[in-house]
Amino acid sequence: MKVLHLLKTAVGASWALRQTRELIKLGVEVHLALPDGPMVEKYRAQGVEVHILQTALNIKKPWANIKLFRQFRQLVADVQPDIIHSHFVATTLTMRLALGRNDPIPRIFHVPGPLHLEHGLFRRVDLWTASKADYWLASCEWTRQCYLQNGISSERLGLAYYGVDIEAHHGQNTGKLHREFDIPADAPVVGNVAYFYPPKKYLGQKRGLKGHEDLIDAVDIVAQQVANLHCVFVGGPWGESHAYFESVKAYAAEKQHGRFIFTGTRHDVQDVYAELDVAIHPSHSENVGGAVESLLSGVATITSDVGGFPDLIKTDQTGWLVPKADPQALAEAIRDALANPDKRKQFAAQGYDLAAYLLNVKNNASDITRYYQALIHEHALTPKNNSENHCETTV
Incomplete structure (x- = not known):
């Protein structure tokens, strides 16, 4: 199983290092796209295949996203992941907008916190940009309930905390x-x-x-x-x-x-x-x-x-x-x-x-691995089609 993770920072975010380390121990081939920074060598030391690329959507310079989308599509073509696993709103939007609504690769938004869901505009952007290939992993119960209340079915929604040692x-x-x-x-x-x-x-x-x-x-x-x-x-x-x-x-x-x-x-x-x-x-x-x-x-x-x-x-x-x-x-x-x-x-x-x-990171990594396996199994059984799947939102 090959999974491409997306991070917007190589400073801090030690939770991602712990998670990818444990996923590797469970047999997942982990690739990671992130900008250059002090955490890069720490990921490599754990066996993560690192790709230097800032995958966060550029809000201040939207024209720069044309090049970003092209680079991202090329990265996906080179890695050929079974699943793409994004950890931030900005990286999730790049993933979705660059690949489009008809790309068959299962895409997970592992929601790091509830902030964007607490504000109507940002919540709608998350829901409206999602397609049939998109899934969510909440990292707390409040987030999971919010998605359910906003029309996301439980079949497309899981719960996995960001664990600690x-x-x-x-x-x-x-x-x-x-x-x-x-x-x-x-x-x-x-x-x-x-x-x-x-x-x-x-x-x-x-x-x-x-x-x-x-x-x-x-x-x-x-x-x-x-x-x-x-x-x-x-x-x-x-x-x-x-x-x-x-x-x-x-x-x-x-x-x-x-x-x-x-x-x-x-x-x-x-x-x-x-x-x-x-x-x-x-x-x-x-x-x-x-x-x-x-x-x-x-x-x-x-x-x-x-x-x-x-x-x-x-x-x-x-x-x-x-x-x-x-x-x-x-x-x-x-x-x-x-x-x-x-x-x-x-x-x-x-x-x-x-x-x-x-919050035991070993247990959390096991939860995520089972979620990966379920998605891959589901997509192996589901006939491919180009139908869009907009989410109904509540105000």
């Missing part, structure tokens, strides 16, 4: 974060681990995607009653969003209560998690996000109630769910978590078990 999330509390930033040993510490993504103004966003400003507001509220509360932000600006990163730091500096620490990008995240009393992920849109990391690190976790977070965070079982963009509700959850260490310990243990079950 369970054993890689066991950090050690060495106290280095406390020493580095002069945090008293008895100070309550909450934290967030995420890149800083600026608001997408064309989507009407006023605050960043990861809800950093909401967490700052919530900590300011809680710190009026909880002495010496520290909030640690681990992560730097994504891409060219340095100005936004600095604006968030300035916003925190204006607050009168609590101490806010910005560490920038670090490579000892598991050890940092081990020093937190509570991990907080107040995203406005998300898949499972950082919740899997904090749960697998054994840390009590609070998240917003968006996207895939509810797959992992079960109220009164594995953590605290709060409405997105609601600093007051977030503050109440933080207060409850800090005031109840036994509850934190219980939720963290139960959350670990659930995350280890749902």
Whole structure:
């Protein structure tokens, strides 16, 4: 079985490296098209056949897509994959538009997150560009339900999480974060681990995607009653969003209560998690996000109630769910978590078990391989025809 994967970046996206590595172990011949970058050699080291090509649709320079489509069609002709597996909206649109509606190769859009589905125009573009050869793999239950509600049949829709290496999330509390930033040993510490993504103004966003400003507001509220509360932000600006990163730091500096620490990008995240009393992920849109990391690190976790977070965070079982963009509700959850260490310990243990079950990359790769096999079998039995298959959408 030969599968061509499409990525728009060779920076980060380690989830794709883990997935392709495990697929190869299961006997899949993995080809990967992506731009040049630091991850390329890591893919090659795992046995992935790499093709250097930026396959993301060029929105800013649409005329450049003529050459891109030609290059993509040539790549498909050279590789001759049994399946094409795309991981981003922009690579999916290239795949569909370059090959057209009558190409027989099964094409999977493995949806990395729900953001485009939350906005009518982008959701319709996804559905309207799909043809009979197109299938979807949701990576959280919210996404799967959204496609079902928008007319995609269950026969064309699967569910496969982007898994992690369970054993890689066991950090050690060495106290280095406390020493580095002069945090008293008895100070309550909450934290967030995420890149800083600026608001997408064309989507009407006023605050960043990861809800950093909401967490700052919530900590300011809680710190009026909880002495010496520290909030640690681990992560730097994504891409060219340095100005936004600095604006968030300035916003925190204006607050009168609590101490806010910005560490920038670090490579000892598991050890940092081990020093937190509570991990907080107040995203406005998300898949499972950082919740899997904090749960697998054994840390009590609070998240917003968006996207895939509810797959992992079960109220009164594995953590605290709060409405997105609601600093007051977030503050109440933080207060409850800090005031109840036994509850934190219980939720963290139960959350670990659930995350280890749902997000084990070996299990996820097995799910994907079975999905591949089912598609190939289905297409072997289905008579080829040129009929189009538009999807009905709900507004």
